[in-house]
Amino acid sequence: MGFIGILIQVTWVAVVLFELTAAAVAFPIALPNCPDRCGDVEIPYPFGLREGCYIDDNFYVNCTTNSFGKTQPVIPENFNITNISLQGQIDMSMYVAHDCYVQGVSKTWNAPWLNSPLNFTVSSNQNKFVVVGCDTYGDLYGYEQNGEYISTGCASECESTKYIVNSSCSGVGCCEVDIPNGLRNISINLNSINNYTKVENFNPCGHAFISKQGTFTFSIDSLRSLREIEEMPMVLDWAIGTETCNDVTNKSSYICGGNSTCIDSDIGSGYRCKCMDGYSGNPYLRHGCQDIDECENEDNCKGPGEQCLNKLGNFTCSCIEGYHLDQSAGVDVLCVINQPSLQVKLFVGVGIGFIVVLFCSSWLYLIVKQRKLIKLKQRFFEQNGGLILQQKLSKQENSTAIAKIFTKGELQKATNNYDETLIIGWGGFGTVYKGILPDNRIVAIKKSKTVDENQIEQFINEVLVLSQINHRNVVKLLGCCLETQVPLLVYEFIPNGTLFEYIHHESKASTISWETRLRIAAETAEALSYLHFAASPPIIHRDVKSSNILLDSTHTAKVSDFGASRLVPLDQTQFATMVQGTLGYLDPEYMQTSQLTEKSDVYSFGVVLVELLTGKKALSFDRPEVERSLAIYFISFLKDNRLFEIVEKHVAEEGKAEQLKEVANLAKRCLRLKGEDRPTMKEVATELEGLRKVEMHSWVNVDSNSEETKFLLGETSDSYKYNASNKSTNVYDSVRDHVIFDLDDGR
Structure with missing residues (x-):
């Protein structure tokens, strides 16, 4: 072998022994x-x-x-x-919020909080905010890295334990929500809607906490066992400082050690350190990242005739005796056995045959898969009532102009395969995407969450009716897609946002005058009146709120989101339905009796009128308890003749006092507890239009032309009589298995 060969082998053995010794020493962490x-x-x-x-x-x-x-x-x-x-996480214990009542009186209540430094935030991808109880709503408050105040939360209800499903946190006995990214300085608040008076016999307590995902599984026993638990596991994200990697790399404060790299934090500010590939240890120490012996991994160099040689930061593979390196293969290392060329050719032939068989098998698999997809789309189409809809459209004249049945591919292309950047709204009934059709029309595509298979025929009928509604203040339904598991609805696109944004967002609140607000109210009332009295069959919207009133480029109102709407059959006078809608706007009589009438829309519209007057949200847990419900708070001010103390400042300055009083009194009548005492939407629309005419014809002398004024304003007396046009209505309800309450915060 010679002296040089022996020297090379001795050196190689020494290097291997040195690296094995270094690997045997535990990596330091402090x-x-x-x-x-x-x-x-x-x-x-x-x-x-x-x-x-x-x-x-x-x-x-x-x-x-x-x-x-x-x-x-x-x-x-x-x-x-x-x-x-x-990797930037801390596992810790966080206190649980408890709220227990005895005969409607709170006996146990606490509000846990945690103040954390700027670069320590609650992990948004490893935690959930959980609320457990049968008459409970919980809120999580905190600040983002930029100092902006933010809150989230959910409500949980159950009238009996028989409705509770173990391992499910969908709102019955338990609810959970995601935590915003970069949240710190948190506090948890817990409350009851009815002070547990309806459920005190089996669960007078509510609980709220942040829980590390996978550590809490809800069951019926949780209603009782959580009373004894003080803490739950939670995860904090952490980072170094507040500067990015580009800003800090060349500074003396930079602490990433050798063989490491800098990564910008995903929690809003700061950075983290990470060992480079092939190294492991503590990257925050000067020499914390040490070489990994990749040869200990049995998957490395496991080919025939290969052996592993560890190197700093990586490894190499070489061939053992009896094998040679085949460089013609085009890969880093391929050790082939020393054999005659005939055997090599045979091996290559077998390999080619295997590739051909693999290619043919893959081709056949793709064909079978494509056929399955076609059958699946056809099954969804039939399951969602596509055949029924086609049959009904074929019986109508100009059916293509009434409603179009879109294909799954058309809507996927229109939304760039439902790109999250095209989401323009979401809520309790589904997600709304912005889409562009092949004819360059911009549309809004609503992807529902669920559909009741037992109500397919009614759903198809609803699509047909809504597609034929042609009212300037109602968002137009253009068609639907039935080739997916849940139907997709296609509406005209309204570009200017929601009325909620223009009332409650500081950047927009002062941009619409009182005159514009009054016009929007009149247009909305006219649209609801059309749905109640002109549509055939009549339609009850059931979720009237400011976030469901869209505004186009001229601030013209467009009533939208008919996901909760119900058609009114003409052969029935009364129908009970599961309560569904948005807290703060829900008709109290409807909540108490489950009897849905068009007067439920009147109540919700009354809340919208109060929003337009006061600029306040319909329901806000940020306000004191007596002020949380805007409707109740507003009525109390009217009783004390303190209207102008609650009216928004610029509204009071722009509007005439008498006109504001008329609108306030109209809102008061809409908010009466008994539906039969409320005006119809037709009466509301007439009165609002009359107020607008008085405003536009300011030369009218109200005192000297009282008869003409009454004609313009409509009947303003509080004594509206119940007549045949103001009757209880029938509805079909496609959602029978659960009760839905939205906590509205804008769309």
Whole structure:
């Protein structure tokens, strides 16, 4: 072999022994001479247990002994840490909010909170906000990294435990929502809608908490067992400082060590460090990232005749004796056995044959799969009533102009395969996408969440009726797609947002005058009156609210979102339906009796009128308890003759006092508790139009022309009589298995 060959082999063995020895030494996680453990929890740098062992005060961990004698690390505010991950997470315990009542009186109530530094936020992808109870709503408040105040929450109800489904947090006994990204300085608030008076016999308590995903599974037993639980596991995201990698890399404050790279944090500010490929350890230490022995991985160099050689940051494969490197293969390493050329040709022939068989099999598989997709679309089409709709359209003249049946492919192309950037709205009934049809028409495509298979014929009838509605203040239904699991509805696109935004968003609230607000109210009332009295069959909207009133480029009102609407059969006078709608706008009589009439829309419209007058939200948990329901709060001001104390400032300045009083009194009549005491939408529309005419003809002398004024205003007396046109109505209800309450915050 020779002296040089022996020297090379000895050197190679020495290098391998050195790297194996280095790999056997445990990777350090803390600074030299600093403790790296508190109890059972490892404390890696940049965190530390004493001064000089952490990067700054935000990363100080206090190692304490609890009342049970167990050593436990805590962060400020005395929250227990169970794990610190160098990938940017902290596992910890967070207090549970409890709210228990005895005979309608709160006996146990707490509101947990956590103040965290700027670069410590509640993880949005590893936590859920959970509310458990049968008469409970919970809110999570906090601040984003940019300092903006934000809140989220959900409500949970159940009249009996027999409706509760284990492992389901869909709103019956338990609800859960995602947590906004970059949330810190959090607090949890818990309340009851009815003080548990309706469910006190089996569950007088509610609970709310942030829970690490996978650690909490809801069951009926949770209603009782959660009363004894004080803490639940939660995950915090953390990052270093507030600068990005580009800003900090060349500064002395940059702490990423050797063989590591910098990654911008996804929580809004700061950065994190990560060991480069082929290295492992603590990237925040100067020499924390050390080489990984890839040869310990049995998947590396596992081919015939291959052997693994570890190198710094990577590895190489070489051939053992009896094999040689085949460089013609076009890959890094392919060790082939030394054999005659005939055997090599045979091997290549077998390989080609295998590739041909694989190609043919794949081709056949794609054909079978394509046929299955075609059959699936046809099955959905028939299941969603496509044949019934085609049959009814064929019997109508100019049916293509009334409603079009779109294909699944057409709407996928129009929405770029339902790109999330094209989402323009969402709510309890589905998601709305902006789409562009082949003829360049811009449309709104509503993707519903569920559909009741037992109500397909009524759904088809509803599509036919809504597609024929041609009213300037109602969003036009253009057609539908039935080739998907749930039907898709296609509407005309309204570009200027919702009335909710123009009332409640600071950037838009002052851009519409009182005159415009009054016109929008009159147009909306006219649209609802059309649905109640001119449509055949009549339609009850059932979810009238400011976020369902769209505005076009001229601020013309367009009533939208008929996902909760119901058609009124002409051969019935009364029908009970499961309560569905948005809290703050729901008719109290409808909630109490489940009897849906057109007067339920009148009540909801009354709340919208109050929004236009006051600029306040219909329901806000940010206001004191007596002010949360805008309708009740507004009525109390009218009783005390304090109308102009609640009217929005610029509305009071622009509108005439008498006109504002008339609108307020009209809203008051719409908000009467008994439906039979409320005016019809036709009467409301007439009165609003009369008020607009008086405003436009300011030369009219109200005192001297009282008869003409009454004609313009319509009947303004409080004594509306119940007549045949103001009767209870019949509806069919395609949602029978659950009760839906929206907490409206804009669309």
